[in-house]
Amino acid sequence: MEKQHQKIVKTIIKNLDWDSISRIHDSFKYGVGQSNQVLPGMKRKDFSQGITKKDIQDELTVVLQYVIDNDFQTYIYGPWIISWYNQEWGEKIVQETKSNGEEDIQIEIEVDQDSKLEVAYAPQRICVTMDTEIFSDSTGSVSESTTLQKMLDKAISQEKYEIAQKIQEILKLTEIDS
Secondary structure, eight states, X not given: OOHHHHHXXXXXXXXXXXXXXXXXXXXXXXXXXXXXXXXXXXXXXXXXXXXXXXXXXXXXXXXXXXXXXXTOSEEEETTEEEEEEOGGGOEXXXXXXXXXXXXXXXXXXXEOOOOEEEEEEOSSOOOOOXXXXXXXXXXXXXXXXXXXXXXXXXXXXXXXXXXXXXXHHHHHHHHHHO
């Protein structure tokens, strides 16, 4: 790991609230290095063996070194969520335009950002994904009849004919009101 990256890691380790992290770690009875991934240099230790702040700090240090050495943009290890932006990646925005149909002019803009490392300690989290397909009418608001039609199609495809019949009746009523 480069010297500037080591400095970033040391700063992160130094500035986290280790008393709070240790208390939360203890309340969830987490061990160290107990994720389903095996990282080089990671020492596993059960909660029953007695976890200290130093053990948790060492775990995070190994994870951060792994993320930086492998240039992962985001990485989750146990309760740690890490985001990494390496200055060496450097973003370039390239825009091409033609002048008089003969020559290509290439404009290159380089965005220079400093390396950035973000660490979140989230011992408990949940992620829910759902189909959020929305149909809109010409005014941009969700159309009730379009939504009902989609529900009807879904009920028929799933062979739920009783529900499909009820939705059809509601559709007929909404068409009369319109």
